[in-house]
Amino acid sequence: MPSFADLDLITPLLDALAEEGYTTPTPIQIQAIPPLFEGRDLLGLAQTGTGKTAAFALPILQLLHESRGARRIRALVVSPTRELAAQIGQRFEAYGTHLGLKSTVIFGGVKPSSQVAALKAGIDILVATPGRLLDLQQQGFIDLGAVEMFVLDEADRMLDMGFVNDVRKILKLLPKRRQNLMFSATMPPAIGDLAGTFLNNPVRVEVVPESTPVERIEQRVMLVPKADKRRLLAHLLHELDIGSAIVFTRTKHGANRVVKHLEDEGIRSAAIHGNKSQNARERAMEGFRSGDLRVLVASDLASRGIDVESVTHVINFDLPHPAEVYVHRIGRTGRAGRTGEAISFCDEGEVDMLRAIEKLTRQSIPVDADHAWHDPGLLDRAAPPAPPQRQQRRQDGPRPGGQRSGGPRRGGRRRGGRGPRS
Numbered sequence: 072m073p074s075f076a077d078l079d080l081i082t083p084l085l086d087a088l089a090e091e092g093y094t095t096p097t098p099i100q101i102q103a104i105p106p107l108f109e110g111r112d113l114l115g116l117a118q119t120g121t122g123k124t125a126a127f128a129l130p131i132l133q134l135l136h137e138s139r140g141a142r143r144i145r146a147l148v149v150s151p152t153r154e155l156a157a158q159i160g161q162r163f164e165a166y167g168t169h170l171g172l173k174s175t176v177i178f179g180g181v182k183p184s185s186q187v188a189a190l191k192a193g194i195d196i197l198v199a200t201p202g203r204l205l206d207l208q209q210q211g212f213i214d215l216g217a218v219e220m221f222v223l224d225e226a227d228r229m230l231d232m233g234f235v236n237d238v239r240k241i242l243k244l245l246p247k248r249r250q251n252l253m254f255s256a257t258m259p260p261a262i263g264d265l266a267g268t269f270l271n272n273p274v275r276v277e278v279v280p281e282s283t284p285v286e287r288i289e290q291r292v293m294l295v296p297k298a299d300k301r302r303l304l305a306h307l308l309h310e311l312d313i314g315s316a317i318v319f320t321r322t323k324h325g326a327n328r329v330v331k332h333l334e335d336e337g338i339r340s341a342a343i344h345g346n347k348s349q350n351a352r353e354r355a356m357e358g359f360r361s362g363d364l365r366v367l368v369a370s371d372l373a374s375r376g377i378d379v380e381s382v383t384h385v386i387n388f389d390l391p392h393p394a395e396v397y398v399h400r401i402g403r404t405g406r407a408g409r410t411g412e413a414i415s416f417c418d419e420g421e422v423d424m425l426r427a428i429e430k431l432t433r434q435s436i437p438v439d440a441d442h443a444w445h446d447p448g449l450l451d452r453a454a455p456p457a458p459p460q461r462q463q464r465r466q467d468g469p470r471p472g473g474q475r476s477g478g479p480r481r482g483g484r485r486r487g488g489r490g491p492r493s
């Protein structure tokens with residue numbers, strides 16, 4: 072297994088990585104960094120969580136450092152959402168802490184004044200969402216004429232979000248001679264077409280997630296009447312060893328109601344969703360990252376790109392639709408080699424969604440009989456779809472009731488036995 076030093080990274084970067092606590096490069100870093108140093112274009116098939124940001128940020132920092140020129144924008148990273156852009160910007164700051172390069176992040180939804188000031192002061196690396204980038208470029212605040220390295224991150228999401236024309240416009244603003252990188256979690260034909268328009272004989276690097284969903288994430292489902300979900304959540308946060316949790320709700324109002332309930336229970340939490348101002352979202356993220364808030368309640372849209380390493384639990388307060396979102400949500404835990412737990416609440420109206428998730432992941436998610444607030448017959452009554460590949464798991468585990476074949480528990484609903492705070 073090569074080390075970061077084997078990848079020919081310079082000391083200031085090695086020092087920064089050590090300070091970040093990274094010991095070994097991830098597979099995408101091992102595969103992508105050497106060809107990038109050779110100046111090759113790159114097509115990376117990888118999701119967040121694989122270490123892809125460092126896979127492009129480290130070579131960019133090193134190459135710009137070694138060819139230090141006038142302070143102009145020499146690397147441009149375009150990312151679909153402001154959360155992702157902000158995180159990429161933070162990574163550049165962290166890895167580049169011992170280098171003299173300057174980077175900044177620009178995105179929409181906030182006043183441009185401080186972004187314009189940073190641009191005017193001069194930067195080497197710009198991380199941007201497409202709309203704000205074009206906006207400020209058209210106003211004359213951004214000169215892309217010196218860009219040597221261009222990264223299109225999460226290209227599939229970029230397309231999904233309707234940014235394809237913006238991307239084409241941005242490409243037209245870049246100098247012809249440059250190194251191009253594109254990352255995408257999936258490779259539909261439209262992405263192949265886009266790659267063909269600007270990648271020049273790229274090295275293709277593919278990292279499959281370790282498994283889908285990640286094996287390190289332990290999953291279970293709790294049957295609960297819809298009206299009891301908030302109380303069950305508070306109960307779990309009191310009862311279980313939950314270090315820090317992201318709770319997913321389907322709606323913004325749902326998220327607000329959960330936060331209110333948790334605050335009433337003395338559990339520090341905050342919501343992030345589209346109705347919150349950028350400032351409020353950043354404050355919430357910061358509070359969560361620092362451990363000040365134990366729980367972050369998120370709607371799916373806002374959750375993209377939440378990347379906090381120490382999340383121990385993902386709790387699906389509502390089951391998501393479509394089922395793919397489940398895999399994405401629970402991937403917020405079990406980051407960077409740690410283990411994580413995913414707990415999903417399932418009410419009387421969500422059985423079909425549970426089935427769809429099991430079908431997609433080809434796993435049966437064990438029912439937690441210790442927290443069966445709903446009659447387990449709930450599952451038997453709903454017509455099952457074509458059975459997924461059932462995986463017997465954790466037969467020897469500490470958690471009872473792992474399989475759902477046992478039928479209703481003695482006593483049926485465990486309304487009486489819900490622990491200290493009921």
Ligand code: AMP
Pocket residue numbers: 092093094095096097100118119120121122123124125378380406407
């Ligand atoms: P990414 O896929 O770029 O979103 O990175 C996922 C997470 O892994 C981030 O929190 C990074 O800080 C972390 N990370 C990236 N590379 C490494 C590494 N080599 N060792 C440990 N953690 C890493």
